[in-house]
Amino acid sequence: MRTLSLALRNLLRNRRRWLTTLFAMGIGAVTILIFGGYSTDITYGLQTGYVLRGGHLQVQRKDYFLYGTGNPAAYGIAGYQRVIDVVKRDPVLSPMMKVVTPTISLGGIAGNFNAGVSRTVIGAGVVVEDRNRMRQWNDYNLPIRIGPSPLTGTREDSIVVGNGVARVLELCEPLGVPNCSKKTKIDKPSGPDAPADIAALAALEARPAAPKDEARIELLAANVHGAPNVASLRAVKAERQGFKELDDMFIGMHLTQAQRLLYGAEKPQATAVVIQLAHTRQIPAAKARLAELLATSLKDEPLEVQDFEALNPFYGQAIGMFAAIFGFMAVLIGAIVIFTVGNTMSMAVVERTTEIGTLRAIGLRRSGIRNLFVCEGLLLGLIGAVSGIAVALDAVAGVGCGGRQRLSQSRGHRPDLHDPDQPLVHGRVRLQRRRARKGRLEHAASRAAPGLRRVPHFRGQHARPDHAAQRFSLCHLDRRLHEVPGPDGYAAS
Secondary structure, three states: OHHHHHHHHHHOOOHHHHHHHHHHHHHHHHHHHHHHHHHHHHHHHHHHHHHHHHOOEEEEEOOHHHHOOOOHHHHOEOOHHHHHHHHHHOOOOOOOEEEEEEEEEEEEEEEEOOOOEEEEEEEEEEOHHHHHHHOOOOOOOOOOOOOOOOOOOOOOOEEEEEHHHHHHOOOHHHHOOOOOOOOOOOOOOOOOOOOHHHHHHHHHHOOOOOOOOOEEEEEEEEOOOOOEEEEEEEEEEEEOOOOHHHHOOEEEEEHHHHHHHHHOOOOOOEOEEEEEEOOHHHHHHHHHHHHHHHHOOOOOOOEEEEEHHHHOHHHHHHHHHHHHHHHHHHHHHHHHHHHHHHHHHHHHHHHOHHHHHHHHHOOOOHHHHHHHHHHHHHHHHHHHHHHHHHHHHHHHHHHHHHHHHHHHHHOOOOOOOOOOOOHHHHHHHHHHHHHHHHHHHHHHHHHHOOOOOOOOOOOOOOOOOOHHHHOOOHHHHHHHHOOOEOOOOOEOO
């Protein structure tokens, strides 16, 4: 205990040097903690986005992940409903799972023939009710709220398209897509007109034009046998998908409609069974149990399990990038702090050479002197770490309050200016309380000492109390403040 007391007194001897060292340590701790929290927040945000869209795990036909994008229909799971039933009834997996649902992927060409435009697209068939339950997953309590799918309560021929698809197919106006610029007109290639009989036949086979307020497209896809299949679909909404590449090609539809396009009158299949767990940390246990089921109960079909990290390589790349940046910053800041602390302790030792000799002369051992300097370093590190953590927590709380406030304003909610719990109102409430206390103080002073009067404040002047007020004790005034009600009728608490 005496060693700690001496170490603390030695720290206070040269305050400027120790404060400079503490400042460097605090800045280093704040930087590492804030950037580490930012990196973690980015990780949780990316993970939540991928889990909301594709779940934690997917049961697929073997080699679908490597070769299935070229011909998804050839890698369908014929008994996908049996897979779902087995997974749901398993006593080990059922407590972990939140949603188990089939999905189907397809590729094709979407066209708006009223405008004479088309493009290649990637379609996804989903069970809307299951997807709505998947959208409610928020394991990390992030400030995000996603509403139900636009396909909720719609007919089977309804679809959702990406903003890029709506822009290319010139569906921005009926779908209400904002900031959708019109493309520059391109001169059509000139050539001879079609024969009259061919033009008449085309006019007879042409469908009636859709109303301007309705967005319809024709989707051409190849079925399981390679034959073309066409469906007329009604777009109900355009949604931004996050990535431009996906936004320019995405079409979401009902599972039954996608199965009808790919398999027609044959037995419907699914390209994957999506499994969303209650918590991300359950992935290893769930994946191991699924491997056991695929080797026993579900060994009739060649199936495999893929997690969301394997299905989304960008997630691993982003996490690796942030880990590398954070590691570099931590090493750099740690080296600077160690150099600063070492320099400070070395100067402290050199300056106290005489004291060290005196202590040795009176019988103090080397270990005692060493323990004294070690305690100084430990106290310095402890104070720097605590101050850095406190500042970092305060900064993170401020950033969090500002983020929540901006998020609520972006959703159309305005803060209640009379609610002291609101982050932006907190400062205003404190100012009002300070002004009220000042008013009560002046009121109590005027009643206790009638000679105390306040001169109006002008530039270069200050409030000047009378001579009688100068003799008034501040302690007595503070005591009287708790006894005399203020101008608002309430006594100070």
